[in-house]
């Protein structure tokens with residue numbers, strides 16, 4: 266690392282995210298410089314396929330000029346305005362209307378925030394506000410799931426069911442409880458059929474509700490298909506069963522589509538893919554292809570009306586961010602959705618998904634691999650664990666990056682979630698490189 270280089274100054278001045286800070290001080294970070302389509306280049310000129318679309322987010326690919334142009338035009342017209350105290354502007358209204366039109370079930374209102382964590386955190390506050398409005402001050406607990414991911418702020422991080430997001434942060438908050446993770450691959454017992462596994466998952470949920478008391482539980486949070494937990498897909502019948510249980514106990518369903526939304530699973534929303542009719546949909550990431558920070562809470566009347574009544578009683582809804590519904594972010598979000606529609610990227614995912622699945626299945630025949638899974642354009646190859654200083658997935662992920670494909674190793678899974686614009690030929694290129702990396706790791710391991 267050259268003195269005074271970006272790398273050296275990064276180590277000197279920045280505290281990194283999601284990293285071991287001692288390791289960052291020793292090895293530094295890769296400096297990314299530009300992107301185009303599914304590719305990004307670092308400052309040495311090395312090209313990578315972004316096999317995870319950044320962080321599961323750059324739907325339309327990098328370097329999309331239309332988004333840059335819309336951002337510039339909005340910057341020049343009205344770069345900023347807030348949405349406090351009866352002020353608004355065209356871009357946020359247009360995007361809210363669009364989301365209500367696109368929503369997979371009847372929804373009544375949209376409220377914008379800037380990140381998935383913020384949206385989930387605010388949604389927790391809204392659940393509590395609603396409970397007070399309804400005169401149910403005890404009905405405030407929230408059920409998340411083991412390995413579920415909903416962000417890192419205090420409430421969102423509490424609903425998240427991953428130890429690394431709790432440990433030493435004094436989380437979860439005590440109103441947050443977690444039910445089982447419905448990944449048959451990981452939690453199915455020897456000899457247990459998938460149908461029996463599903464029944465056990467549903468019984469676990471029933472038992473948790475009975476233990477806590479249904480009169481204390483306000484909402485259930487779930488990703489239709491879990492992303493950051495390692496692409497964990499629900500078994501047949503799971504969501505139907507969960508919804509039946511929640512209805513019976515008057516518990517709200519919040520579908521966190523921060524990763525799944527906007528075509529990722531082969532429908533505009535994964536709620537359609539899995540037959541989910543939620544009360545709330547939380548959106549971010551592909552909403553703006555992450556060109557600017559943007560997230561949205563889309564809610565039905567069952568959620569909105571009591572909150573509206575309470576704000577009327579109090580004279581104000583005592584919440585709002587400086588950047589809520591930011592005009593440039595919402596303008597970019599709307600243009601991004603126009604691109605997704607005009608290019609029929611949802612149809613594209615449906616057409617290209619069989620090829621993606623075929624390549625996942627072929628990679629899973631590699632001696633390092635144990636199984637594969639996928640939906641739409643996200644998938645994972647599960648590795649057979651072995652003894653190294655790092656996990657098998659960390660070792661393979663590092664080798665893939667060296668060979669020019671960035672993906673994510675989660676647990677023992679190699680997770681793929683490329684930009685939605687990826688072509689058949691680029692899928693082949695990505696998996697050919699992955700296979701080379703798998704071969705290299707196998708050869709080195711001996």
Ligand code: PLP
Pocket residue numbers: 320379380381382383385414415416417488492493521522523524549
């Ligand atoms: N919800 C889900 C399902 C996510 O995958 C993520 C991020 O990966 C979040 C929420 C948090 O979003 P953010 O990182 O924008 O706070």
